[in-house]
Amino acid sequence: MKRQLLAYLVAATSVFVLSTATVQASDDACGMVLCLGGRIMGGSGGSQCSSYEQKYFSIIVKKHGKFSPSRTASERDKELKKCAGGNEDIVSKIGDKFGGARGL
Numbered sequence: 001m002k003r004q005l006l007a008y009l010v011a012a013t014s015v016f017v018l019s020t021a022t023v024q025a026s027d028d029a030c031g032m033v034l035c036l037g038g039r040i041m042g043g044s045g046g047s048q049c050s051s052y053e054q055k056y057f058s059i060i061v062k063k064h065g066k067f068s069p070s071r072t073a074s075e076r077d078k079e080l081k082k083c084a085g086g087n088e089d090i091v092s093k094i095g096d097k098f099g100g101a102r103g104l
Contacts, residue, residue: 033086080094
């Protein structure tokens with residue numbers, strides 16, 4: 001009986017932790033889409049967007065120790081596509097403008 005209860009608690013905790021992590025990743029991706037999409041439209045986003053912009057520009061891929069703009073753009077695009085409600089057109093425009101950039 002104790003083993004079954006312990007197994008149930010471990011399973012329930014694991015499901016909760018995994019679902020929370022997935023929601024957090026989706027929220028981050030959607031925040032990036034909103035803030036960077038706003039930048040494309042001419043806005044600044046203010047202080048609320050600085051953390052999302054920082055997360056986006058922290059995605060960097062190197063090849064042979066050097067910054068690779070094309071691979072970085074691909075990884076950043078994958079991250080933005082985690083936002084289920086993200087507009088594909090906006091995501092594409094973000095990638096075109098900021099995908100291979102090192103910063104704003």
